[in-house]
Amino acid sequence: MQLEKAQAAQAAVQGAAQHAGAARRGQLIAAAVAAISEHGLSNVTLAKVAAGAGLTAASVNFHFNSKEALLLATLRQLGEDFDAAIASVAETGREDAGAGILALIDVMLDPEVADPVKVPVWYAFIAESRARADYLAVCGELDRRYFQLVSSLFRRMFGELDANSAAKSKALAWGLVGLLESQWQEILFEGEAFDRAAARDLCLSYLASVCPARFAMPARESVRSMDETDPLAPEQPPVTLPAWTYNNAEFFALERERIFLPSWQIVGHVNDVPEVGDYMTFEMLGERAFVIRGKDGELRAFHNVCRHRAHAVVTGGQGTCKRAITCPYHGWTYELDGRLKGIPAAETFQGLDQSAYGLKTLDLEIYLGFVFIRFAGDGPSVAERLAPYTEELSHYRFEDMVPIEKRWNEPIAVDWKNAMDNYLEDYHFITGHPGLAALMERDYDREVAPSGASRLSHRMKENPQRTWSVRHYQKLLPNLEHLPEELRRRWTYVTLFPNISFDVYADKMDFFQLVPLAPGECLLRGRTYALPDERRETRAARYLGSRINRRVQDEDNALTLSVQGGLGSSAYDVGLLSDKEIVVKGFQDWIRTQLPVGKLYRPPPAGTIARRNRDLAQDGPN
Secondary structure (H helix, E strand, C coil): CHHHHHHHHHHHHHHHHHHHHHHHHHHHHHHHHHHHHHHCCCCCCHHHHHHHHCCCHHHHHHHCCCHHHHHHHHHHHHHHHHHHHHHHHHHHHHHCHHHHHHHHHHHHCCCCCCCCCHHHHHHHHHHHCCCCHHHHHHHHHHHHHHHHHHHHHHHHHHHHHCHHHHHHHHHHHHHHHHHHHHHHHHHHHHHHHCCHHHHHHHHHHHHHHHCCCCCCCCCCCCCCCCCCCCCCCCCCCCECCCHHHHCCHHHHHHHHHHHHCCCCEEEEEHHHCCCCCEEEEEEECCEEEEEEECCCCCEEEEECCCCCCCCCCCCCCEEECCCCEECCCCCCEECCCCCEEECCCHHHCCCCCHHHCCCCECEEEEECCEEEEECCCCCCCHHHHCHHHHHHHHCCCHHHCEECCCCEEEEECCCHHHHHHHHCCCCCHHHHCHHHHHHEEEEEEEEEECCCEEEEEEEECCCCCCCHHHHHHHHHCCCCCCCCHHHCCEEEEEEECCCEEEEECCCCEEEEEEEEEECCEEEEEEEEEECCCCCHHHHHHHHHHHHHHHHHHHHHHHHHHHHHHHHCCCCCCCCECCHHHHHHHHHHHHHHHHCHHHHCCCCCCCCCHHHHHHHHHHHCCC
16 A cells, blocks of 8 residues: 555655656747747857746756757647647538638637747748658648648538639639648747737738638728828818838838938039039938039049049048149049049059049039039929929029028938928917018918928018027118018028928028938038129128027027937827928928828838838728
């Protein structure tokens, strides 16, 4: 009797030990799944698995004598779990093949089976199985049984409906398997953000299209989703671009390719480079360019990249090449029209055809004396896009103006769109710019052109009182005879989307350009020009105007920095726009036209934004 008790006790201890061992093995397999999902199969180590399980490396070695044994056990466990889930489908399909197909869809999209952590692990093992027979045996057998089940369900269902249609079963089974596979790939990229209900509807739509006698199109109640583009009732004010677009690296990459490289960018004025050999440079988003006046007096634009080893052939913001352009790195020399002229030690470049290695040219356009270039694209010209405002601007005689201040560059930690939003509206002038508000009347002209340009304009008060600078600017400003009466006491801002503004005053003007640097960072770039006029009152008015504008710029910087901080807050997703902000709306609608993904209130999962933008662009306007 005592022996039997002892044996029973020993069996109980052994059973408990086995149970504990099985539990510990399961714990390690779960940790291995998490480690593979995070680090990939090749980067998994026993130390990472042990750390994930909260155990020591020795404990892992006790239950699995090698990393390979642990990984194989992990794959087998995943296979057993998948088999168990599929078994329920087979059971349902015995009574009703169509119900079994629906059950299959539900199982394959179930969060336990299609777990965002497990799915990457499946793909990791499948990829590795090409090189390992033990992995291939497990994966291959699972795939075989899975497809046999799907094919048998379609075969039985078509046999029930139409005996002559049984031949379709294999093709339709492959179609459903492929569709479910594509949804698993979406889970791989989107993770927890994957919309399982939408994926199920897609599968049901497929079934209804291939077998309408058995399946119906899904009829889900309309609910608001991440992709909704109009969260407010139609009578509500329009909404802004969503906050996520103002500091997102993938969206910024799309802006570079789709908005900035194909856009016209201002480099300067023809009178910045008046003599033969004079040049001015421009840089944006990894591209370098320069504009130079040739021996024939013509301006040409080139990539600022030597064809030898990519060094900049000219340096600084402006300069002069006396007779030729010489790269300071190895001395390759180019004519002022870009042709390769000479190479030091030319005999060492055997077979080189110098005519094929001139500087690469860029599109160049001169509009009212200002020099524009673009790095890519072939869209409308600057003149075409600014045509609605050319007649008004022509009164100022931009072509005859000369620079009266140095070019200025100011980096600021705000997204370029944030800064543009600010400069395109006057709604903030009263509270944000009390000095400017004291100078100007309350009524403003606001308009947006379909060509991607806009105009904001306001008239000065007859007797501004607020500050010394404001009062004396208005008092000293000459009555400039070359301007029509209605322009002599008016400030106007004409903007070429995406990032260039002509800030036009009666006595002078400046171009203002926002050069994107990174998500949430930009460079303010500009220069002031005026007609030659040495009258004392003109010079005094220009000084006071610059003083007023410097104060306004400081105020704008503070405003946009605060906005940039708020755009990163969890409390903000989109904002509202008033009728006084119609130019902002026009600008943001233009952005959404170029990049439809900007219509989404929340960012698509990391790594999918470019693909989502392509999909929305193909869908066309809503």
